[in-house]
Amino acid sequence: MTMHTDTFRQTPTRLRMYTCSLLLLTALFSCPATPVQASERAVTQHEYALFKQAHEYANADSFAKAASVLATYFNSSRQHHVFAYELYGYVLLQLNRASESVRILEQGITAYPANITLAQNLGSAYARLGKHGKAGETLLKAYALGGNQKHGMAFSAAQMFAQAKQFNRAREVLTPLVSLSEARPDWFLLLAQCQNQDSLHADAVQCLLKGIRKFPENSTLWRMLGYTHYQRGNQEKATAAYEVATRLTPPSDSEIRQLASLYSSLGAPLLSKKTLGNKPATPAMLDNLAYGFAGAGDLTSALEKVEAALRQAPTPERTYRKGQILLRMRRMQEAREVFQTVAAQQGPWQGKALWALSMVAWLEGDWHEARSMLEKVAIADGRLRKRAHKLLAVLNSVTAQIPAGAATGRGGREIAPGHNGD
Structure with missing residues (x-):
């Protein structure tokens, strides 16, 4: 039986477009244009005009025009302002030119290694390319540059590690985060998911119980607790946790079917049928009901459910299961015909x-x-x-x-x- 679990949902740090106002640009322009270190250099008059034009194009979603302006700047200048790297990296991503965006942002982070925004944007660009491990490490660098204070960035890094299936690395990042007073439910949830992925189900239970003590009315945590108990083979505790979740939040049709499936797997098909109520059963739900009725010895009901599943979605597996039920009912000729098919x-x-x-x-x-x-x-x-x-x-x-x-x-x-x- 396939149980529900929230899949790892990639929510990479959203690339922050540098929305510097005209007032800020004017202030930068008013600074002396004397050549100094790159990290300290002010915006020149020529740069101001280019940046203002590219920024306006980007705000109007004319990203191709913005890219053209910035490409001219990068081709004509040997030393580039941090704002140019940030804006050009963003514009290239909007044009689905992720590889070029990474190249520009990598150049920027080399020139401005202490710039948090560049590191954050580079992490997002790596994620767009599917380089989730590098995205996680880069976002952790941005987190450290911010004095380990922007905890949401660390969580984004953990998400990237999870996407890269580096679950141990994700756990290393998340474990201290869930002990913070500002910890959020999704931090506990992701940590438990990573623990489950590494078969650390007992640790996942403790993590979720800790999260539930902090957020007792969060139905998602209760639902994940039910899934984790199910993974450990404790179906009774799984059922109890799922029931709490459905009481806290009105369940969707799919969640109702999940709970009904769980009852079926526990050998309680009548309770499963009651839970389902008038909701239309999916073929998978009918499969579980058939299994539950067969386990309880009600072969007539089991046959009825498997035939209903076959009408909706015929498969060799379902046909085979029907033959098994007929065989148990000693309806040999019918069983033979089904198995022959x-x-x-x-x-x-x-x-x-x-x-x-x-x-x-x-x-x-x-x-x-x-x-x-x-x-x-x-x-x-x-x-x-x-x-x-x-x-x-x-x-x-x-x-x-x-x-x-x-x-x-x-x-x-x-x-x-x-x-x-x-």
Whole structure:
């Protein structure tokens, strides 16, 4: 069963366009234009005119024109102002020229290594290129440049590490953050997700409980707690946490189906059906209901649900499951026809269907058919080959004891093959 979990949602630090007002530009322009160190240099009159024009184009979403103006500036000048790097990097990203944006911003961070905005924007540009690990490290640099005070930037870095599947690195960043008084629910959530990814489910439970103590009415934390309990195999606690989440926040249709699926997996199909109410069931939900009813011994209801799922979305797997239910109901001819349909199709369920046909023949005492199906299983499915050969040996031993001339066939003596047909 597929349980719901909030997938890692990439929310990279939004590239901040440098919205310097005309007043600020005027103030910069009024400073002496004497050549000094790059980090201290004021805006020249020529730069002021170019920056003002490019900035106006960018504000009007005329990014191609803004890029043209800035390209002229970069080609004609050997020393570039920090504002030019920030604005040009931003404009190139808007034009989906992420590689060029990274190149410009890398030049900028080399010239102005202590500039927080350049580091932050470069991190965003790396993220746009899919270089999430580099994005995380660059955003951490921006966080350090800000005196480790802009904690949202550190969280963005952790998101990038999570995107890069560097879950241990993400945990290193997040662990001190969740102990801060200003910690937010999504910080606890991401840390728990990273812990779950590394199978540290017990740590994830403790993290989420800590978050819930701080934010007791946050339904997302409760929902993630339910998922984590489910991952640990504690379905009862998972159900309780999901129920709290649905009481705190009116559940969506998908969340109702998730809780109903959980009840089904717990072997409580009636409670699952009650939870679902009048909501239309998805094929996956019907699959879970069929499983729940079958586990509770209500094979008629299980068959009804699997047939409803097949009407919505027929698949070889669902067809095979229907055959299993019919086999348990001892409706042998119907089960045989269903399994034959699956066995006729190439794919991962073909071997299982052939195996099921051999079980049907075995249960009916049709040794010739059972042997034929098992031989086909050994050829069609490498995963079942060993088991098929083992059962063929048993079959040969059994048939060797049958007196010569004795009739065998469907409806004959049942000899349990020691397998339930799965």
